Amino acid sequence: MATSRGFCFGVEDAIEIAEAAVAAHGAGKVVALGPVIHNKQVVSKLEQAGLNQSGDIETIDPAHAVLIRSHGASPETMQRAKDRGLQVVDATCVLVKRAQNVVRQLHEEGYHVVMIGDPEHPEVQGVIGYAPDVTVVDTGSDLEAALPYKERLGVVAQTTHSPEHVAGMIAEILKRPYREVKIVNTLCLEVTRRQEAAIALCSEVDVMFVLGGLHSANTKEMARLCRDAGTDTYHIETWEQFEPRMAAGKKVAGVTAGASTPEWVIREFVEKLEEM
Numbered sequence: 267m268a269t270s271r272g273f274c275f276g277v278e279d280a281i282e283i284a285e286a287a288v289a290a291h292g293a294g295k296v297v298a299l300g301p302v303i304h305n306k307q308v309v310s311k312l313e314q315a316g317l318n319q320s321g322d323i324e325t326i327d328p329a330h331a332v333l334i335r336s337h338g339a340s341p342e343t344m345q346r347a348k349d350r351g352l353q354v355v356d357a358t359c360v361l362v363k364r365a366q367n368v369v370r371q372l373h374e375e376g377y378h379v380v381m382i383g384d385p386e387h388p389e390v391q392g393v394i395g396y397a398p399d400v401t402v403v404d405t406g407s408d409l410e411a412a413l414p415y416k417e418r419l420g421v422v423a424q425t426t427h428s429p430e431h432v433a434g435m436i437a438e439i440l441k442r443p444y445r446e447v448k449i450v451n452t453l454c455l456e457v458t459r460r461q462e463a464a465i466a467l468c469s470e471v472d473v474m475f476v477l478g479g480l481h482s483a484n485t486k487e488m489a490r491l492c493r494d495a496g497t498d499t500y501h502i503e504t505w506e507q508f509e510p511r512m513a514a515g516k517k518v519a520g521v522t523a524g525a526s527t528p529e530w531v532i533r534e535f536v537e538k539l540e541e542m
């Protein structure tokens with residue numbers, strides 16, 4: 267098992283805040299704006315405890331409280347919640363909040379803000395709301411297509427991206443004739459530690475199992491890094507998706523998990539694999 271794996275403090279905090287909100291407001295009276303974290307097992311446990319979920323703030327009953335998940339939300343969404351009279355319970359991770367503040371500050375200092383991240387990811391969609399006209403780039407071709415010429419660029423990254431990917435993108439940006447490029451490191455060390463531990467484990471095993479939600483950005487990134495390290499890698503959510511062919515002919519298996527995967531999912535997987 268990877269020495270660093272599974273739940274990060276941001277996810278633990280978000281779950282605690284969600285549970286406390288349901289205890290304070292009552293079952294069925296708190297609505298999360300999207301899944302609290304990218305893990306189906308945890309989300310369904312919270313639902314059983316009485317947390318509702320909606321993807322649209324306009325459909326939430328004003329008598330209920332709205333829970334902002336660990337990925338955060340744009341200022342526009344926060345304002346909309348207040349305008350509708352919803353009580354806001356904010357479970358945004360402190361590191362995502364920092365990225366939001368950095369984007370606002372860079373804009374106020376006169377930089378054109380560039381975010382290296384997946385434009386479809388809810389964290390990115392929230393963070394870019396903190397400045398007008400943020401350019402989001404995630405690949406070299408995005409740079410070609412979208413990066414405008416501005417004298418001063420301020421660069422941040424999605425918290426869950428790998429330092430290696432972000433460094434590559436920054437190197438590409440620096441090849442262009444910008445007069446000033448200010449880079450603020452918004453990467454999450456919790457994620458970096460898990461990535462490093464997974465890569466280290468790859469050198470000791472024949473196959474890697476990366477456990478976590480199929481939509482979880484940090485889990486997907488970890489699986490990609492393991493594959494890039496040359497190890498057969500499977501990204502699955504739980505033991506239910508395990509197939510014997512995945513371990514056929516392998517002697518040593520490595521197991522790690524994304525930042526939104528609870529320890530019981532990891533333990534159950536390892537126990538079943540050992541039994542097999």
Ligand code: SF4
Nearest residue numbers: 274276359361425454
């Ligand atoms: S992975 Fe990092 S940024 Fe994301 S919730 Fe966890 S601690 Fe926060």
